[in-house]
Amino acid sequence: MLDAVSTVGVDLGPATGYNLALGALAALAAAAVLRERGADRYLATTLAGLLLFVVGGSVAAVTVPELVHWLHGAGAVLVVAGIYVPATADLRGDPSAEPLAGTARARRSAEWMTPMDDEILDLLRGSDLVLTPAVVALNLGRSRAEVNRRLAKLEGGGLVERVERGKYRIAADGAAYLDGRLRPPASVP
The missing domain is CATH 1.10.10.10 (Winged helix-like DNA-binding domain superfamily/Winged helix DNA-binding domain)
Structure with a gap:
């Protein structure tokens, strides 16, 4: 397989292969977490950002290296949005963040x-x-x-x-x- 990929001008180094394997494991873990916790949009946003960072960055490094930094930036924005939005909504008393508050706030x-x-x-x-x-x-x-x-x-x-x-x-x-x-x-x- 590596020979077939190398013949089209793409060189898979050990770091890229490691990142792709890590990304595949992260995707499986993310799917398991989402299945267990339900469709929490903030968790899904955070996991999408992580996957875009790890998997998207690795794929881009192999196919279109110029996009690696853009994909990493977009992944980081998704991670921050997934974490920041519910935290600030909770501080503002937004009812959509009520599950984060627990019973003590109620x-x-x-x-x-x-x-x-x-x-x-x-x-x-x-x-x-x-x-x-x-x-x-x-x-x-x-x-x-x-x-x-x-x-x-x-x-x-x-x-x-x-x-x-x-x-x-x-x-x-x-x-x-x-x-x-x-x-x-x-x-x-």
């Missing part, structure tokens, strides 16, 4: 709540256990006193339940809040 917390409250609720729901403030503090890397204060507030807001002295679990309202289906009360006692 939650509407009350003014009395802190980011640590979400951490506590996530831990309680994730463990599906009754936990003490000391265990919660240890798992979150926080002080027990700080966790005690936040658990008291969360209990006052109906988001956690005290099972017995010093033992807590997530309440139904706490799970609903984490799912974005409930806004906590505006104030707690």
Whole structure:
């Protein structure tokens, strides 16, 4: 095969062959990722840019060397667009970027709540256990006193339940809040 290609004036060096093989593997990996994650247009744009850079650049190096830099530039633009657009849309609050935000952004917390409250609720729901403030503090890397204060507030807001002295679990309202289906009360006692 190399002799046939060489007779038409195209010389495949080892680097070009390596790039083409790498491009073929990248194309297979990209197809697998798209099949697994679905048709995410930003991911598809990023993968198209990578493939254009790797495969298109290698093919152009063999066939039309003058276009290599143009194809690399176009591939780079696609990669940047695929990464930059959803990131900036998320920062602007664009609803099309909602899947990037996760559930934490969908939650509407009350003014009395802190980011640590979400951490506590996530831990309680994730463990599906009754936990003490000391265990919660240890798992979150926080002080027990700080966790005690936040658990008291969360209990006052109906988001956690005290099972017995010093033992807590997530309440139904706490799970609903984490799912974005409930806004906590505006104030707690």
